[in-house]
Amino acid sequence: MSVETTLDIAAIRARFPILAQTENGQPLVYLDSGATTQKPDTVIEAVRDYYRHDNANVHRGVYALSERATEAYEGARDQLRDFIHAPSRKELVFVRGATEAINLVAQSYGRAFLQPGDEVLITELEHHSNIVPWQFLREQIGIKLVVVPINERGEVPLADFEAALSDRTRLVAISHMSNALGTINDVTAMARLAKEKGAKVLVDGAQAIAHLPVDVQAIGCDFYVFSGHKMYGPTGIGVLWAREALLEQMPPYQGGGDMIHTVTFEKTEYNELPYKFEAGTPNIAGVVGLGAAVRFMQSLDRAAIEAYERELLDYATEQLQNLPGLVIIGQARHKAAVISFKIEGAHPHDLATLMDQDGIAVRASHHCAQPVMQKFQVPATVRASFGVYNTFDDVDRLVASVQEALDMLV
Ligand SMILES: Cc1ncc(COP(=O)(O)O)c(C=O)c1O
Known part of the structure; x- marks a missing residue:
């Protein structure tokens, strides 16, 4: 089997039929791969x-x-x-x-x-x-x-x-x-x-x-x-x-x-x-x-997947942490594909509901890890989690949607 050592993300995305869908009238941005990933055509x-x-x-x-x-x-x-x-x-x-x-x-x-x-x-x-x-x-x-x-x-x-x-x-x-x-x-x-x-x-x-x-x-x-x-x-x-x-x-x-x-x-x-x-x-x-x-x-190079997702994570972290009142929960030096955050004055569920209106699927919950929530003294966080099909554009849409939600809620 040939292995793609540089990832062609557009070609990878095209293999996930669900990603071509709209949700609430907007192109879907799926950022809940930590809960479950989408499935490529060959799996289906x-x-x-x-x-x-x-x-x-x-x-x-x-x-x-x-x-x-x-x-x-x-x-x-x-x-x-x-x-x-x-x-x-x-x-x-x-x-x-x-x-x-x-x-x-x-x-x-x-x-x-x-x-x-x-x-x-x-x-x-x-x-x-x-x-x-x-x-x-x-x-x-x-x-x-x-x-x-x-x-x-x-x-x-x-x-x-x-x-x-x-x-x-x-x-x-x-x-x-x-x-x-x-x-x-x-x-x-x-x-x-x-x-x-x-x-x-x-x-x-x-x-x-x-x-x-x-x-x-x-x-x-x-x-x-x-x-x-x-x-x-x-x-x-x-x-x-x-x-x-x-x-x-x-x-x-x-x-x-x-x-x-x-x-x-x-x-x-x-x-x-x-x-x-x-x-x-x-x-x-x-x-x-x-x-x-x-x-x-x-068929993909797993080291290339890791590197690409790292870039996405770094980019998302950089963009999100500039938003006023947003606190990233979990800043491990060695982490991957997940960004959990809270915003003072906005409940995670309200945030995720507003983001859904923009076609953005993120998870707002305790993520079946309540002791972690207790440690950080939050009932829940908003979590964006990435898969190999996510793009920098997805991150931009995430950030814009959080900003909009902030304007409305805080
Ligand atoms: C770290 C971790 N362990 C275990 C599980 C349980 O996986 P499953 O529900 O597929 O059995 C999950 C699911 O979210 C998980 O993230």
């Missing part, structure tokens, strides 16, 4: 073509349709293995998304291998999906949840992270990139420090996967989780990557078809990896679409 077509031509259940039929469906499903697994540089295809488990992957690790690994008093370390930056599953585990088996605070910039200082590790730390669960602030954590250094304490490391890559090159072996983690819909793929499909040796030891998360080898009423033998963790008919069309999303991303 892959899902459509799968249903039109190849739809059948996987791993079961000996007929041609089922073989094609299985090939497409397993082929996507191989592409994803390559995409995150995993050592083995057995290590990629298809799940609904990052949320399900974290719950799987908590309920399978956590319940089997953690003891009362063992510490699970998270950070104040986490999305609720990397907080609540560990609270379940606290209630279920009495683990201790330790939280590393963030600083005023919205960073997790490495020294604070290190200081929070203890001899009881058994698992560290950290976001690679914050959805609320855009902060990028140095997960490689964190994984190294955690490993020195003998802890396992889960990295929540839900945001990072679309913005940064991801190499699970280079990071040195044990689990890496992400969702397809935040990387230009369909909703309802995601990946849990875990080291083979761990998956081998972990009990299944759900029981049902496909995850078994043999079943009698007395005893069930589980299937080999990764099928032990894929009970029931999977989201085959979702996997096919995710494979197309991987091909889309691999």
Whole structure:
């Protein structure tokens, strides 16, 4: 596959049909990719073509349709293995998304291998999906949840992270990139420090996967989780990557078809990896679409994506911070693709509603990261988050719309 090393943004945009739409009579400016990205033509077509031509259940039929469906499903697994540089295809488990992957690790690994008093370390930056599953585990088996605070910039200082590790730390669960602030954590250094304490490391890559090159072996983690819909793929499909040796030891998360080898009423033998963790008919069309999303991303140079989005972010930051009363929340030195802000005297929801009138889709909420909002003492922020299809013109329209809203509200 040829890789575009300089990005032709106009050509990339043209591949996203939804971006040609108008909203409220204005050309759409989509700045909510942190919530979900838009989908390129090839992803939409892959899902459509799968249903039109190849739809059948996987791993079961000996007929041609089922073989094609299985090939497409397993082929996507191989592409994803390559995409995150995993050592083995057995290590990629298809799940609904990052949320399900974290719950799987908590309920399978956590319940089997953690003891009362063992510490699970998270950070104040986490999305609720990397907080609540560990609270379940606290209630279920009495683990201790330790939280590393963030600083005023919205960073997790490495020294604070290190200081929070203890001899009881058994698992560290950290976001690679914050959805609320855009902060990028140095997960490689964190994984190294955690490993020195003998802890396992889960990295929540839900945001990072679309913005940064991801190499699970280079990071040195044990689990890496992400969702397809935040990387230009369909909703309802995601990946849990875990080291083979761990998956081998972990009990299944759900029981049902496909995850078994043999079943009698007395005893069930589980299937080999990764099928032990894929009970029931999977989201085959979702996997096919995710494979197309991987091909889309691999056709672009991921380092070029990162650099381009960095330029967009710098430009947006520069423009927005000149507006009177606007405060950017989260000024990490290492951040990507997300700009969260508040304006004194204007509620984020009112701002976002006015911006919608200009065809601009931004998110106004706590972004499923209420502890981050509590830290910065705001109920919510307005968040503009970028994808590879956004342009400098989008930023100009964002800034003009915020300015207009300011004139009206403040
Ligand atoms: C950092 C982070 N982690 C986890 C999730 C959960 O992803 P999903 O809702 O796709 O399971 C999100 C979604 O916004 C996220 O941003």
